[in-house]
Amino acid sequence: MTPASRYETHEHDVLIIGAGGAGLRAAIEALEQGARVAVVCKSLLGKAHTVMAEGGMAAAMANVDKADNWRIHFRDTMNGGKRLNNWRMAQLHAQESPDRVRELEQWGALFDRTADGEILQRAFGGHTFKRLCHVGDRTGLEMIRTLQDRGVEMGFDVFMECTVTRLLKDGDRVAGAFAYWRNSGDFVVFKAKAVVIATGGIGKSWKITSNSWECTGDGMALAYDAGAELLDMEFVQFHPTGMVWPPGVTGVLVTEAVRGEGGILRNNNGDRFMEKYDPKRLELSTRDVVARAIYTEVKEGRGSPHGGAFLDISHKPAEYVKRKLPSMYHQFKELADVDITRGPMEVGPTCHYVMGGIRVDAETGQSSAPGLFAAGEVAAGLHGANRLGGNSLSDLLVFGRRAGLAAAHYAQKQSWPSMEDAQVDLAARRALAPFACGGGENPYAVHHDLQEVMQNLVGIFRTDEDLRRALVALDHLKQRAKRVSAQGSRVFNPGWHLCFDLDAMLTLSEACTRAALARKESRGAHSRIDFPKTEDGWGRKNQVIVKKGDAMDLFEVPRPPLPDELEQILAEDK
Amino acid sequence: MAQATATLRVYRGDRETGQAIDYQVPLTPGMVVLDAIHSIEAHQSPDLAVRWNCKAAKCGSCSAEVNGRPRLMCKTRMDSLPLDQPITVFPMKAFPVIKDLVTDVSWNYEVNKKITPFRPRPNVEWKMDQADVDRVQEFRKCIECFLCQNVCHVLREHDMKKEFGGPRFFVRSAALEMHPLDGADRAALLKDQLGIGYCNITKCCTEVCPEEIHITDNAIIPLKERVVDQFYDPLTMIVRKIFGSQ
CATH class of the missing domain: 3.90.700.10 (Succinate dehydrogenase/fumarate reductase flavoprotein, catalytic domain)
Structure with a gap:
C-alpha cells in the first residue's frame, strides 16, 4: 500500500491553510470562482487570532471626514511604513478597502453608525482622517463571524483542529499538505492544485506578546521549507x-x-x-x-x-x-x-505584528514557489517598516480576496498533482520523532528560553552585539529542539504540538535576527542603537531570505521605483 | 499573597475512562485558572489537553466547569475561589469528552448550518440607525464559548440534540431576524428544526453568558412570540382552517 492511500486523503482545487480573516476571505473568493475549496485550521472555526483585532478596519470611505480618499490613505500607509512598502500593494489596499468593507456589510456585518446611518469611522494613529470602520472594540469578531457564516453558506470544506506540518510538492510546484488531526493524532494528506497560506504572525517567539499560541510563524516556515522567499523579516511591530x-x-x-x-x-x-x-x-x-x-x-x-x-x-x-x-x-x-x-x-x-513575511506578487499574492499563494499577516510588503493600526483588517480582506481569486484561476490551468510517496513518509516520520525521543528536552522549557532570547536581544532597540549573541543562543536552542520529546498519546496533545511549533519559531526567529543584524540603520519598527539614523540608501532596498540547502541565504533587492503619479501623491504631503 | 500554592483537581481522561488528578500550582498575583492549567502543562504534564486562544475573553475557547460552575478559564481569577480546598476543573458536561478538558463541540457547527443566513431585502438602502443596530449588536457580541449550550437543561439533562438548537443558535437567529435590513422569515425553522418550544425560559443560559447577553429576555422570548404569532394565533388558525394552510 502506498502512503498516499494509507492516510486519509482529500483532493481540492484550492487548499487554504488558516481560517482568520485572510484565509476565510480567500476561501469565499475561490468558491465564487467555482473552485472546490478546503480550509484547514489549527483551532475551531471562528477562533483565529483575527477575533482579537479590536479597533477597526481602515478604509477611505469618507463617511465622517469628507476630504478623505484613497490617495491620502495610500500616503499615510507609505509614510507609516517609512516608504519601504511595496507601493503597488499600498495602492491596491487603499483603493479597494472601501469596497471590501461595504461587501462585509452586505454579508451581514453590523458596524457602528453615524448620525445619518452610514458606517461610523474613528481616528487612529498615523491616519490623517477618521478612517476606521468599527464595532465598539470588537471589530475582528464581527469580521470573522461574518466571513465564517458566508463561507459556510457557500459551502467550503472545513477541517478544524487539523495542523499542517509540511507542504507537499509535485516537482517544484506546491501541490498539497501533510497534516494531522489534533483530536485523534491521525495523519491526513491534502492534494490541491493551488495552496494559499494565511496563517498569521510570529509573535509567540517573544515573551511579552499580544499573540495567541497559534502565532508561531508556522505558515512562513512551511513556505520557507518549500523554497519560497521571505521579505523584510527584521520588521516586527511592538504595539x-x-x-x-x-x-x-x-x-x-x-x-x-x-x-x-x-x-x-x-x-x-x-x-x-x-x-x-x-x-x-x-x-x-x-x-x-x-x-x-x-x-x-x-x-x-x-x-x-x-x-x-x-x-x-x-x-x-x-x-x-x-x-x-x-x-x-x-x-x-x-x-x-x-x-x-x-x-x-x-x-x-x-510584540504584536510582523510586517515581514512571505514575499508575494502584489496583484495575486503568489509567492516565489509555484502553486503557493499567501495573504494577510503571513505575507509581506503592504506595511513596509511599520504598520498603521487598522490597516491589518483591511489587508486581510483586500489581499485575501486577491489571493483566493488568483489561486482559483491558477488551479483551473493545472492538472492533478502527483506526489512521491517518499515525501509523505518523511513527513510522517518527522511528525512522530518527538515520541521516539524518550527523556529528551521539555518543549515548554525550550520555548520559554527562546522567548527570553528574543525578548531581551531582538526587541524594540537592537545592537550588533545583542543580535550576534541572539544568533549564538538560537543555534544552541536549535540543538536542544532536535531532542524535544513528547509524552502521552497522540490524542489532543499540546506538548507534541509544541514540538513542531518550536521548529517554526526557531526558523523565523533566526530570519528576523539575521535581517535585523544586516540592516544597519533605524527605520520604522527596526531601531538600532548603534545605527540610529534612517539612511536613504537603505530606503531603496528590501532584504530577502531564502533556504539554500540547510542554510539561510540573505540578500538585498532594490525596491521598485514608484510611478510618477504616486510619487506626486507622496510629494503632496501637507 | 496569603497562600503560596493552590491545588487543582483536573479531569484527566478520554471518552471511555477518566479520573480527577490533583496538581499543586504556585500562585502568582492576578492569576486566572487558565494560567494554572498552563503551569501544569509546562512543568508537570505536557500532554494535558485544553483549548485556548486569546486569553482575554474574546475567543470563547477555554470553557470548562470550575468548581462545578461553567466559566471561561481565562476570566476566572484564582483569588475569587476558595483556595483552602482543591479547585475542580472539569470539561463541559453537555458535550462528549475528547480528552481532559477538550470536548467534541462539532454538533454546534452542524446546527449552525440549518439557520437561514442573512438575506437583505431587495433594493435596500444600506443605511441604518444606531438605535436599530444596538439590539442586534448585543447578539453579535457572542463569542461562541457554548457555555449557554452546556447549561441548557434541554441539552445537558435531556440530550435533545436532534430536536433542539440551543440558546447560542437562538441568539444567532435573533441577530438575523432583528437585523434592520434582513428580509428572511425564520419562524418555521425556529419552531420545527430548532425546537424553540422546548425552551421553558429558566434563564440558565443568561446566567452563564460571559458576554452578558440577555439571551432569554432579548433573544428567545421575542423569537417565541414570532413563532406564536405565526403558528398559534387563534384568528390566524381559524382563517387557516377555513381557507387551507398556505
Whole structure:
C-alpha cells in the first residue's frame, strides 16, 4: 500500500491553510470562482487570532471626514511604513478597502453608525482622517463571524483542529499538505492544485506578546521549507499598549482605540510625554514612535509602578467609555481590578505584528514557489517598516480576496498533482520523532528560553552585539529542539504540538535576527542603537531570505521605483 | 499573597475512562485558572489537553466547569475561589469528552448550518440607525464559548440534540431576524428544526453568558412570540382552517 492511500486523503482545487480573516476571505473568493475549496485550521472555526483585532478596519470611505480618499490613505500607509512598502500593494489596499468593507456589510456585518446611518469611522494613529470602520472594540469578531457564516453558506470544506506540518510538492510546484488531526493524532494528506497560506504572525517567539499560541510563524516556515522567499523579516511591530499587570495578562492587547477615542499617556510625574516625542500627533503618532516613547520613559525611571506608562480615558463620560470600549472596560475590571472609567490603565509595549513575511506578487499574492499563494499577516510588503493600526483588517480582506481569486484561476490551468510517496513518509516520520525521543528536552522549557532570547536581544532597540549573541543562543536552542520529546498519546496533545511549533519559531526567529543584524540603520519598527539614523540608501532596498540547502541565504533587492503619479501623491504631503 | 500554592483537581481522561488528578500550582498575583492549567502543562504534564486562544475573553475557547460552575478559564481569577480546598476543573458536561478538558463541540457547527443566513431585502438602502443596530449588536457580541449550550437543561439533562438548537443558535437567529435590513422569515425553522418550544425560559443560559447577553429576555422570548404569532394565533388558525394552510 502506498502512503498516499494509507492516510486519509482529500483532493481540492484550492487548499487554504488558516481560517482568520485572510484565509476565510480567500476561501469565499475561490468558491465564487467555482473552485472546490478546503480550509484547514489549527483551532475551531471562528477562533483565529483575527477575533482579537479590536479597533477597526481602515478604509477611505469618507463617511465622517469628507476630504478623505484613497490617495491620502495610500500616503499615510507609505509614510507609516517609512516608504519601504511595496507601493503597488499600498495602492491596491487603499483603493479597494472601501469596497471590501461595504461587501462585509452586505454579508451581514453590523458596524457602528453615524448620525445619518452610514458606517461610523474613528481616528487612529498615523491616519490623517477618521478612517476606521468599527464595532465598539470588537471589530475582528464581527469580521470573522461574518466571513465564517458566508463561507459556510457557500459551502467550503472545513477541517478544524487539523495542523499542517509540511507542504507537499509535485516537482517544484506546491501541490498539497501533510497534516494531522489534533483530536485523534491521525495523519491526513491534502492534494490541491493551488495552496494559499494565511496563517498569521510570529509573535509567540517573544515573551511579552499580544499573540495567541497559534502565532508561531508556522505558515512562513512551511513556505520557507518549500523554497519560497521571505521579505523584510527584521520588521516586527511592538504595539505600544499591552497590559503590564498582573503577570498572567502581561502583553494582552489594549486597543489603540483607547487613544483614538481620546486616551492620554502620562509618566509617573504626570507629564504628557508624547509632547516630547511627537508634538504634532501626540498619542496618535505611529506605533513605532509611541512604543519607543513608552519604553524610553520606563527605562529612564519615569514608569508606572509595574513598569509601564499610564493611559487615561477617565476624563470621558463613563457611559461613553463603556459603549465605545466595552471589552477594555471588562478586561481591566475583571483581570486587573482597574475601573478605566475612574482611573488610568498601566500599559507597555507588547510584540504584536510582523510586517515581514512571505514575499508575494502584489496583484495575486503568489509567492516565489509555484502553486503557493499567501495573504494577510503571513505575507509581506503592504506595511513596509511599520504598520498603521487598522490597516491589518483591511489587508486581510483586500489581499485575501486577491489571493483566493488568483489561486482559483491558477488551479483551473493545472492538472492533478502527483506526489512521491517518499515525501509523505518523511513527513510522517518527522511528525512522530518527538515520541521516539524518550527523556529528551521539555518543549515548554525550550520555548520559554527562546522567548527570553528574543525578548531581551531582538526587541524594540537592537545592537550588533545583542543580535550576534541572539544568533549564538538560537543555534544552541536549535540543538536542544532536535531532542524535544513528547509524552502521552497522540490524542489532543499540546506538548507534541509544541514540538513542531518550536521548529517554526526557531526558523523565523533566526530570519528576523539575521535581517535585523544586516540592516544597519533605524527605520520604522527596526531601531538600532548603534545605527540610529534612517539612511536613504537603505530606503531603496528590501532584504530577502531564502533556504539554500540547510542554510539561510540573505540578500538585498532594490525596491521598485514608484510611478510618477504616486510619487506626486507622496510629494503632496501637507 | 496569603497562600503560596493552590491545588487543582483536573479531569484527566478520554471518552471511555477518566479520573480527577490533583496538581499543586504556585500562585502568582492576578492569576486566572487558565494560567494554572498552563503551569501544569509546562512543568508537570505536557500532554494535558485544553483549548485556548486569546486569553482575554474574546475567543470563547477555554470553557470548562470550575468548581462545578461553567466559566471561561481565562476570566476566572484564582483569588475569587476558595483556595483552602482543591479547585475542580472539569470539561463541559453537555458535550462528549475528547480528552481532559477538550470536548467534541462539532454538533454546534452542524446546527449552525440549518439557520437561514442573512438575506437583505431587495433594493435596500444600506443605511441604518444606531438605535436599530444596538439590539442586534448585543447578539453579535457572542463569542461562541457554548457555555449557554452546556447549561441548557434541554441539552445537558435531556440530550435533545436532534430536536433542539440551543440558546447560542437562538441568539444567532435573533441577530438575523432583528437585523434592520434582513428580509428572511425564520419562524418555521425556529419552531420545527430548532425546537424553540422546548425552551421553558429558566434563564440558565443568561446566567452563564460571559458576554452578558440577555439571551432569554432579548433573544428567545421575542423569537417565541414570532413563532406564536405565526403558528398559534387563534384568528390566524381559524382563517387557516377555513381557507387551507398556505
